[in-house]
Amino acid sequence: MERAKIRLFVDHDLGAGQSVPMTQPQANYLFNVMRLKVDDRIALFNSRDGEWTARVVDAAKRRGMVVCEAQTLPLQMPPDLWLFFAPIKKARTDFIVEKAAEMGAARVLPVSTEFTNSERIRQDKLQAHAIEAAEQCGGTYVPEVAELAKLGAVLDNWPPDRHLLFCDETLAGAATDLSQLPQGPWAIVIGPEGGFSEPERARLRELGHAISLGPRILRADTAAVAALALWQQALGDWT
Template identity: 40%
Template sequence: MSIPRLYLDDTLAEGLVVEAAPGQAHHIGTVLRRGPGDEVRLFNPRDGEWAARIESIRKDRARFAVESQARAPVPEPECRLLVAALKRDAMDWVVEKATELGATRIQPVLTRRTVADRANAARLSAIARGAAEQCERLAVPEVTEAAPLHRVLDAWDGVPLVVAMERSVAVPARALALPPGAPLALLVGPEGGFMGAELDDLRRRPFVVPAALGPRILRAETAAVAGLAALQALLGDWA
């Protein structure tokens, strides 16, 4: 039986007793049927991963006794994903897979052809947390509220933004002239692609790096996963 992993933002250190985050007691006690004395793993990017045991548990509350460090904290390279807001099921899937692929921030954006006009950041954050617990990451990506693409671009901090531009003249991902390990970001457009004015605006931005993701037209959720995998393999922590 595998040992459950739980993300906790509290300080983790030997000898401490920490409270479960909201919802964790129900998951551990009711869903996983664990009780006092059972092992858990607690983690966050600041303190690493720690072996712990359930000290007490009720329907909506639990306390964990922290025992010893199982894994030291390891910094993750910055890898952001900007993706045109998708319908609920597709957006949930993208957040889960982007977390597994090492995205450090997930920003839904609104474009002319976006199929959804909002994204539930709280629900998506919970999905990201669950995915991090399952894939043995120490960090949980930040999921931000959806915002218009032009507003996000206007406030951009200069990190290279790789834009998947279908049917456009762009170098393949393997030819990107970017330093490995440096902060980077990926932007994936909506179903049907960016409109001409949006592409013109993107090309004018000095931090935008157009890239091609192969010879086929990809669904938005496929492009997000394929693009992140390519960037992580070529420039990120897979390299």
């Protein structure tokens, strides 16, 4: 079956013959903006059941219903990779979340650090960015965006089985060969503008593997994509 061009993430179960109600924003997008009619097809995914083609059976301005027909893609989970980052300016924070979804992180976790300016995030807006990125990139999974936590508390409770990769901008040398690192659950930690404090850096070094991302100092959003690319190629689902 040909894959539909419009892809929507839903929270509903998906399966043959399953009716799925559209939310008001989804109905607005499908039937006002995109002008879909009854019997048009869209694709749905929910992070659990893969991607399904669904047929429009009710198309109103503020509501709608689609019925699942056939699975077009199996569920493809990303690798067990978390991305911790310190929120920066809004556009760049949005960007990091979007890129984490495209690059295949399983969870995205904002953390405040000693040098973080931004003391709050809009978790709901960031989650919406992750959903939109997954809808665009053809994935069948949306990474969960966590609430803001303090880096210190995160490190105090670090899960012992999860490896930590930490991009240390003070190591302006050669990038580490990540293919030498062990397989398993991982987390990448990206610092804020201005970097980590010395105590934070010492703590991270103790817990994890420090890598360099070359001789230039990368912005946090650039560092996130670069580190995700190196990790995915060495240890993730790009190998």
